[in-house]
Amino acid sequence: MIKIRQLIYLKKAIETGNITRAADQLHVAQTALGIQIRNLEDQLGAKLLKRHSRGVTATPAGELLVRHADDILARVQQAEEAVRAMAGTGTRSLAIGLPPSVIRLVGDYVTMSLSQRCPEIALKVVEGLSFTLTRQLALGELDCAFTYLPSIDQQLDRIALLEEELFYITSPSFDTGEGPIKFSEALASDLALTGRDDAVFQITKQNAERLGLDLNVTYEVQSIRAVKNLVAKGVAATIMPFGAAEGELRKGVLKARHIVAPSIIRTLMFVHSRDKAPMMADAQIGDLVNSITDLLLAAEGPIMRRL
Incomplete structure (x- = not known):
C-alpha cells in the first residue's frame, strides 16, 4: 500500500525539480527520500520521475499520481483538522498572504484580531506582490490571500471584495x-x-x-x-x-x-485553495475578511468601493 510519506516526498521532488532541494525542504536525508521514491516506483511498476543532470521532472505516471496525491493529502489534513476541532484540542495553521499596500494598513489588525477570534489557529502572515502570492497559493505554500492580480488560477476559489x-x-x-x-x-x-x-x-x-x-x-x-x-x-x-x-x-x-x-x-480579491474550503467557511474567518474589507474602506475612503 502507498504510504502518505511517499506521496509527500514525490510531490515535493516534482515541485522543486531537485531531489536534494526536496530533501532539504522536508528536513530528511537525501538518500532516504530517494529510496522512498524508488520503492514507490517498484511498488507501482512505473517510473514516476525522469532523472537528468539538471534534476528531476515528472513522467506521465508521476503527474497522474501527484494529481491524486494532492487530493489525498488535502483530505488527510481536513480529517486531522476536523477531529481536532471536534475534540477541542490542538491547533490549526493558517498561512495568509497580504500585498504590501494591504499589510501597511491592516497587517497588525489581521494578526491581533485572528489571535483573539480564533486562538486555536496558528497564524502566519506573508507579505508579497500579488503574482507571488498567487504562485504560493498554487504551490500550497499559502492557504489564502488578498490579491490584486487580474487573472487568477481557475483551481483557486476567489471572492471580489473591493x-x-x-x-x-x-x-x-x-x-x-x-x-x-x-x-x-x-x-x-x-x-x-x-x-x-x-x-x-x-x-x-x-x-x-x-x-x-x-x-x-x-x-x-x-x-x-x-x-x-x-x-x-x-x-x-x-x-x-x-x-x-x-x-x-x-x-x-x-x-x-x-x-x-x-x-x-x-480589484481586490480574497483567494484560497479549494482544499481549504472547510476552514474558509468558518464564520470567524468570514467575519475577519469582512472586517479587513471595512478597515480598508475606512482607510482609503472614496478611492475604494465595495463590490
Whole structure:
C-alpha cells in the first residue's frame, strides 16, 4: 500500500525539480527520500520521475499520481483538522498572504484580531506582490490571500471584495501640478514600476494598449521600496495604490494625484485553495475578511468601493 510519506516526498521532488532541494525542504536525508521514491516506483511498476543532470521532472505516471496525491493529502489534513476541532484540542495553521499596500494598513489588525477570534489557529502572515502570492497559493505554500492580480488560477476559489483607484505618485519637486491628472499625461513621464508580472504593471499596460498610448517604463524594479526611493529622489514618477505610499505621502516625501480619463482601477480579491474550503467557511474567518474589507474602506475612503 502507498504510504502518505511517499506521496509527500514525490510531490515535493516534482515541485522543486531537485531531489536534494526536496530533501532539504522536508528536513530528511537525501538518500532516504530517494529510496522512498524508488520503492514507490517498484511498488507501482512505473517510473514516476525522469532523472537528468539538471534534476528531476515528472513522467506521465508521476503527474497522474501527484494529481491524486494532492487530493489525498488535502483530505488527510481536513480529517486531522476536523477531529481536532471536534475534540477541542490542538491547533490549526493558517498561512495568509497580504500585498504590501494591504499589510501597511491592516497587517497588525489581521494578526491581533485572528489571535483573539480564533486562538486555536496558528497564524502566519506573508507579505508579497500579488503574482507571488498567487504562485504560493498554487504551490500550497499559502492557504489564502488578498490579491490584486487580474487573472487568477481557475483551481483557486476567489471572492471580489473591493475596487481601488490608482494614483500618480511623484516627489514634490518632480511634479508641481495639483489636482487630478489625465492618464495620458501620467504616461508621458519617465515611470518607475514594479515588474511585468505585478498587477499594477499589467493593469497600466492593458489600459495604455486599449487607448493606443505608449507606456514609457524607464525603471523596472521588483521592489515597491526601491520604486519609492527612485521616485523620492525625483528621477521618475510611478503609478501605485495610495496605501502603498501612505507613510511617505503623510510625511510629504511624496505627493499623489488622482488619475482620471480614465481612472485606473484594480480589484481586490480574497483567494484560497479549494482544499481549504472547510476552514474558509468558518464564520470567524468570514467575519475577519469582512472586517479587513471595512478597515480598508475606512482607510482609503472614496478611492475604494465595495463590490
